[in-house]
């Protein structure tokens with residue numbers, strides 16, 4: 507099964523995205539449907555479908571995503587004010603794109619808990 511998602515196409519510049527950061531391991535771009543004044547997605551260039559698929563050899567790249575989040579926060583000047591990073595996994599986590607990505611949300615106070623329960627009819 508191919509690991510290719512829309513994010514692979516963004517990495518390969520096959521579809522447009524508003525890219526704000528790039529290095530050898532990762533890419534960060536603006537979410538197309540922002541849930542905060544600043545909503546970025548920080549992704550590894552290497553496709554990993556879900557958190558469940560992270561292996562021992564992926565440890566560096568997965569840790570790197572958090573390093574990039576902190577770097578971007580400082581660059582944007584939101585580091586002291588605060589922000590949220592979150593990674594969704596599979597159906598109950600609300601994952602829709604199966605290439606792991608760190609959501610970076612900033613620019614407004616975040617609520618907790620972060621979910622809305624779906625009530626049964």
Ligand code: AMP
Nearest residue numbers: 512523536537538539594600601602603
């Ligand atoms: P998740 O639901 O955690 O898998 O998050 C997927 C995110 O990708 C959603 O917040 C979408 O708005 C975002 N997204 C989907 N397609 C694109 C795209 N082409 N460019 C930027 N963001 C996208």
